[in-house]
Amino acid sequence: MPVHLNTAGAGLMPDAVVDAMTDCLRGEARDGAYETELRHADTLDKGVYESLARVLDAPAEDLALFDSATRAWTSAVTALPLSARDRIWITPYEYAGNLILWTELRRRTGVRIEVVPLLPGGDLDVEWMRNSIREDVAVVSVPHVPSGCGIVHPVEEIGQLLAPWPCLYLVDACQSVGQLPVSVRDIGCDLLTGAGRKFLRGPRGTGFAYIGPRLRERAHPPFHDLHVADMTSGTTYQVHTEGSRRFEYAERSAAAVMGLDAALRYQLRRTESAVEPSGSPLRDLVRAAVEELPGIRLVDPGTHHASIVTFVCDHAPAPRLRDELAARGVNVWVAQGSHTPLFMRSEGVDHAVRVAPHHYNTPEDVAVFARELRAILA
Ligand SMILES: Cc1ncc(COP(=O)(O)O)c(C=O)c1O
Structure with a gap:
């Protein structure tokens, strides 16, 4: 090895993750994929969200699952109503995928993108943020830990300074969930995204988001899939959930979600017993x-x-x-x-x-x- x-x-995935996934795949091959999904419905529609809620310290109804952290991020961010009046704050540590989306949104809507300055040692200049925040800052985007190096940003402190302001606060927690304590409640963010496969030790092809009520109220997702919406007549449809699952697509890999659930429960056992x-x-x-x-x-x-x-x-x-x-x-x-x-x-x-x-x-x-x-x- x-x-x-x-x-x-x-x-590296622990055995519990591999076992949950292979059991699901064998079930699909033997009994049928839809039939296996039905057998695991408790976990796939409820349990995995409850496990994620405990890991992120967030309400289960504010969580959504995706097939990558980027999909989680783009599904929420593309639904935001932005205009040329808005300013977006990012940091020099923004992940390139997120940055490509901001660049595209600037092209489409005219939003202004501004980069938070750094102190000489590379920390974010939090005092600059405190002194410069205004009503027209619509979004502040901070990676908890960036992709390329190990700096940890003070996301709780930034959440506190932004709390009185109308801006939405987005946190990319892709590199932190599973290795650092992450509490949506303490951070006070409106969006927090991550991937299953990194420090959580879940499978590839899994991502997740906390999408808070303030963001949901302002967002207009371009589409709602059939697990959350029905056509009520030839020309009208109705979304039958208020929660964040309205940002998901209905189709997913049941094996990957079962693996993610096992990884989340493994993580909870590890952190709650704190033996390692x-x-x-x-x-x-x-x-x-x-x-x-x-x-x-x-x-x-x-x-x-x-x-x-x-x-x-x-x-x-x-x-x-x-x-x-x-x-x-x-x-x-x-x-x-x-x-x-x-x-x-x-x-x-x-x-x-x-x-x-x-x-x-x-x-x-x-x-x-x-x-x-x-x-x-x-
Ligand atoms: C900080 C950060 N954000 C986002 C991503 C994108 O994750 P994914 O590849 O699951 O879309 C990564 C991937 O390495 C990352 O390190």
Whole structure:
């Protein structure tokens, strides 16, 4: 088994997840897919939302499931009524997929996109936000932890400063759910999105969103699918839920949702019993091991850090290091500068090595990583 230090890409699924998915798939092959879905209806229509509600500390009726974090994000954001009068605040750490959508919305509606400034060490200038917020800021978008490096943004503090204002507060929690405590209630956001496959250790092809009542009231989803809407005459239709499932599509992979439910319940058992160590001490070990090597530059802005360490090496491109480490049984990944383009471009980073340990890793794993990296660079 390789040493897996790529949880920021996708975490290793625990047996409970694989078992839930294979059981569902075998049921589909043996008994029929619709019949199997009916057998699992309690979990698929209720249980998984309740598990997610406990993980995110959010009401179950405000949650929706999607096939990726990007789909979750775009399904909510494209439903917002934006106009040329509106200002959108993003940060230099905005994920490229979200940024492409903002760029397209600017083209369509004329919204102004403004980038929150950073303090010299790379933290967001929260005081600038506090002093500059006005009525015409319609949306503030902050990633809890960005895609390319481990900085943790103070999403609760930002939520508090935005609370008196009419702007919608959107938090991309793709890299934080499963490794950091995430409480929608404490953050006070209107949208929070994530993926199942990363630190939650769920399957690929799963994403989710908390879509709060304030956002729902203002949003106009372009379509409602048949699990939430009926044609009431030849020309009229009615949506029969107030909740956030109205943003979903009806068709989904039952096996993937069963796997996500198992991952959420696994996460709840882990955090509620708190028997396993978190990944953060390992992050410090990774950082220390990398820091001592010659020709390495850490891309590690900010004061608070999650379990992600990113670095570039003067004399070895990141894709080569990823491939050579893989050949030696160590999984790391390449953080592409273009995926967090505003920040990474300002740092002159095209590609970096991203190392993301999780609770299943051990100090010995980090020692193996450090030994193999040293050998490659020798
Ligand atoms: C911060 C962040 N946001 C959004 C995404 C997009 O997630 P998905 O690939 O599930 O759409 C990623 C993916 O790595 C990410 O790191």
